[in-house]
Amino acid sequence: KAGVTQTPRYLIKTRGQQVTLSCSPISGHRSVSWYQQTPGQGLQFLFEYFSETQRNKGNFPGRFSGRQFSNSRSEMNVSTLELGDSALYLCASSLTSNRYYNEQFFGPGTRLTVL
Amino acid sequence: ELKVEQNPLFLSMQEGKNYTIYCNYSTTSDRLYWYRQDPGKSLESLFVLLSNGAVKQEGRLMASLDTKARLSTLHITAAVHDLSATYFCAVVPAGGTSYGKLTFGQGTILTVHP
Numbered sequence A: 001k002a003g004v005t006q007t008p009r010y011l012i013k014t015r016g017q018q019v020t021l022s023c024s025p026i027s028g029h030r031s032v033s034w035y036q037q038t039p040g041q042g043l044q045f046l047f048e049y050f051s052e053t054q055r056n057k058g059n060f061p062g063r064f065s066g067r068q069f070s071n072s073r074s075e076m077n078v079s080t081l082e083l084g085d086s087a088l089y090l091c092a093s094s095l096t097s098n099r100y101y102n103e104q105f106f107g108p109g110t111r112l113t114v115l
Numbered sequence B: 001e002l003k004v005e006q007n008p009l010f011l012s013m014q015e016g017k018n019y020t021i022y023c024n025y026s027t028t029s030d031r032l033y034w035y036r037q038d039p040g041k042s043l044e045s046l047f048v049l050l051s052n053g054a055v056k057q058e059g060r061l062m063a064s065l066d067t068k069a070r071l072s073t074l075h076i077t078a079a080v081h082d083l084s085a086t087y088f089c090a091v092v093p094a095g096g097t098s099y100g101k102l103t104f105g106q107g108t109i110l111t112v113h114p
Helices: none
Strands: A006-007 A011-013 A019-024 A029-040 A042-051 A051-057 A064-068 A074-078 A087-094 A110-112 B004-007 B010-014 B019-025 B029-037 B043-049 B055-057 B061-066 B071-076 B085-093 B108-113
Touching: A011 A019, A011 B029, A011 B055, A019 A087, A019 A110, A019 B004, A019 B108, A042 A064, A042 A074, A074 A087, A074 B029, A087 B071, A110 B010, B010 B019, B019 B085, B043 B061, B043 B071, B071 B085
Parallel strands: A011 A110, B010 B108
Antiparallel strands: A006 A019, A019 A074, A029 A042, A029 A087, A042 A051, A064 A074, A087 A110, B004 B019, B019 B071, B029 B043, B029 B085, B055 B061, B061 B071, B085 B108
16 A cells, blocks of 8 residues: 655755645545644644535634645645745645544655755 | 643653653543654544543553543553554543644653663
């Protein structure tokens, strides 16, 4: 069974640009969560989507947005990039909508560098 | 707001020794996860602990959960170099709408020396 895939794996952008990251969950998984990992702040939750609806959102500015498609694939977008957005962005998928079983399986991540 | 704290943050061990990583969290939870991350890699699920008193073991690692004390431990037995990695605990708070949100500890960087 294929795992969670993320594209691209590496990105270099300059300040002010925007970027779109993609995540394909494990087949059959309908929930997709996004996290940002930095050395200073650790792993922080960005948002979660289920059935094309955002159900939960972390404390990030509106420059960070996402969406989910009918096939459960998800994208996140960061507009007006700042140096502090340089991070590893991880996507995770889980099987059910029930929060009581939300073991998450993580993709390999997208390493974003903002210059 | 849920806070998750791990200690120690850095752990240098000799091969063959035992040690424990602690994960404390600040609000009621009955779901706790342990993940491993190798440098430059993603998170690998190690254990899912779903109830008070849960204990799970895999190889040289054993995890336990005490929901009353809001504490989980990850015990390493007879460490080997292959266990060198960063270990994270992650918690889902009980109640409320916590869909898809894991709150992570800071991570414990484990280095095992010969």
